[in-house]
Amino acid sequence: MKILSAIVLAGALGMGLIPGAQAATSERVQITGEIIDTWCYVSEIMGGGEAITGTAHHQCAVWCAAGGIPVGLLAETGEIYMVLKLGDDDTSNANPRILEIQSNRVVVEGNVMERDGIQYIVIDEIVENAGITNRTHDDYGVIPEFGVPGQ
Amino acid sequence: MSIMTDFRVIVFAISVLLASGSVASAADSWGVAGEEEARFDATVVDVLCELTGDCPKSCGEGRRQLGLLTAENKLVLPTKNAANFSGATDDLIDFCGQNVTVDGIFTENYGVRVFAVQFVKPVGGKWQRTNRFLDKWAKNNGIDPTSNAKKSWFRKDPRINALIERDGFLGIGLEEDRLFLEENY
Numbered sequence: 020m021k022i023l024s025a026i027v028l029a030g031a032l033g034m035g036l037i038p039g040a041q042a043a044t045s046e047r048v049q050i051t052g053e054i055i056d057t058w059c060y061v062s063e064i065m066g067g068g069e070a071i072t073g074t075a076h077h078q079c080a081v082w083c084a085a086g087g088i089p090v091g092l093l094a095e096t097g098e099i100y101m102v103l104k105l106g107d108d109d110t111s112n113a114n115p116r117i118l119e120i121q122s123n124r125v126v127v128e129g130n131v132m133e134r135d136g137i138q139y140i141v142i143d144e145i146v147e148n149a150g151i152t153n154r155t156h157d158d159y160g161v162i163p164e165f166g167v168p169g170q
Numbered sequence: 171m172s173i174m175t176d177f178r179v180i181v182f183a184i185s186v187l188l189a190s191g192s193v194a195s196a197a198d199s200w201g202v203a204g205e206e207e208a209r210f211d212a213t214v215v216d217v218l219c220e221l222t223g224d225c226p227k228s229c230g231e232g233r234r235q236l237g238l239l240t241a242e243n244k245l246v247l248p249t250k251n252a253a254n255f256s257g258a259t260d261d262l263i264d265f266c267g268q269n270v271t272v273d274g275i276f277t278e279n280y281g282v283r284v285f286a287v288q289f290v291k292p293v294g295g296k297w298q299r300t301n302r303f304l305d306k307w308a309k310n311n312g313i314d315p316t317s318n319a320k321k322s323w324f325r326k327d328p329r330i331n332a333l334i335e336r337d338g339f340l341g342i343g344l345e346e347d348r349l350f351l352e353e354n355y
Binding site for chain 2: 043045057058060061062063064067074077078079081082083085086087088089097098099101103104109110111112113114115118119121122132134135136137139141150151154156160161166167168169170
């Protein structure tokens, strides 16, 4: 039924039946990955790669999510998906439910839409949540270091 | 050509540039990956609405991520404002469905290109620094918006502090925080 809905939606968008919306094909997916802070990860403003994931960057990722920066899903493949919706909750600006799962390793089901080089995801369901498993602080400490109490 | 005529030509040229909005970006460089300064005109849109046709009133009234739709029908995602650790929704939400000029920097990495909007100007309006998040946060948390205390909002935010007090700054428990501090500081 969900797949059928996605096909109908994609068709409606493609035919311009929904005012204001642009054609964006929607693909049904199941993705395994980590919930990340997209600004710091993409910009590398605090360094790059794995250091900006997991426990090393968890506190900063919570800061950024609470501040309304888009939260993303970093797939095992390395692809980044901007999260626009979680279940029936369409809050993507500082959503408390997303704050709760920041840095968590999850398996999600939902629909992915690509527009101008960015992949967006509407998550229908978190199928599995292993919590925070990426212990990057063992190698990188805490980034930014001023997030460490007393620093 | 006289000096006065030269001066008039220069003034005219500057006026044309300002009027056309094609003057160079005044954005601050942040030294981010693939950085490119940019100033452009766009319409403020609700990203989820733009992609799916699910369109609540007033772009979701601040609860959704907003986008910048250019005249070339390119959807730009403004992920950052000019303040610490915060996004651009509060700076753009009042302009839902309206045309604005934005100034800031693109960052591009891992095949993803997003925008940090540092200044926004509505049609016929004045340039605004994109730090409205701080004023809104101060107001919501009983802090004087004219004080500097709001700049370190992320250390005072009750939502954040509740999570850190429960799960630790590493997110995996207070005992892990204690061990980390003991071994490294």
